[in-house]
Amino acid sequence: MLIIPAIDLRAGKCVRLVEGKLDQETVYSDDPVAMAVHWQEQGARWLHVVDLDGAFAGAPKNLDVISEILAAVKMPVQIGGGIRSLETVERLLELGATRVILGTAAILKPQMVSEACDKYGEAILVGIDGRNGRVAIEGWGMTVNKSTLELAKEIQDRGVQRVVFTDIRRDGTLQGPNLEATGELARATGLKVVASGGVSTADDLRAVKKLEHLGVDSVIIGKSLYAGTVTLKEALAIAAGEEAEA
Structure with a gap:
């Protein structure tokens, strides 16, 4: 199972929201680029970056910071938030993104999803929230x-x-992921699933890992890392089937 630390961008800062609510924001770093490098140095193999301003505006708003993150790290990065045109997909891939996540476009512009998949294949993910x-x-x-x-x-x-x-009711709450819904999505479709939202403890990660046989092969962790309820070292050990050293 792959552990993917999250960096959520708002006004150029690394933040976390609770259930996506702007009035429940915590700023964790004024330097998202340094945070990305930190996770890489801690052993992360992938990074998840979301342009929150872009998600609300319908177009990317933190491209400068995203570009700096992509230039600063060697690990693959997946990016989401406000990506609603093929031009934006192409630009992000040209900047160095490995995967681009479409969300709202999957509902409002379904034909764009088809075209993006035809052109870019596995570089296209859809965020189902x-x-x-x-x-x-x-x-x-x-x-x-x-x-x-x-x-x-x-x-x-x-x-x-x-x-x-992502189960929105769990996102940023540290209340544990929605294991039932996550597993059912993988089981019913055969899609590969990246679990997101609510991971708080090592036990949560162990529970997600038990869904691996269904196709849940990755998990995004954000607030738990920043709040210190789980360490990246511990998460990586669990994902690899090993327990962290005492």
Whole structure:
């Protein structure tokens, strides 16, 4: 299982929100580039970067910082937030992103997802963000009348092979991931799933790892790393099937 530290960008800073709410923001670093390098030095093999301003605005707003992060680290980086055109996908890949995550576009511009998959293959992921089983879009500000499972099956038909699944009610809360919904999405579709939202403890990571046989092969961890409820060293050891040294 792959451990992917998260860097959420807002106004050029590294922040975490609770359930995506702007009024529940904690700033963890004024230097996201240094934070990215820190996670790399701690052993991270991938990095997850989200342009929160872009997610709310519908277009990237932190491209300068994203470009600096991509230039500063050697590990692969996946990027999401406000990516709603093929031009933006191409620009991010040209800057050095390994994967680009489409979210709102999967609902509002489904044909774009098909075209992106045709052109860029496995570099295209879709972020499926669920609130009470329904898909949320536009920075999680709007919930649409479509289940997360329905969307997963639709985008699979369009060529998507991997999704990032987030239970919004768990994101940034340190209350534990929604294991049932995450496992069911993988089981019902055969898609590779990156679990996201709610990871708080080493036990949470062990529980996610038990879903690996279903296709849940990665987990994004954010607030738990920044709040210190789990260390990256510990997370990497669990992911590798080893326990961290006492």
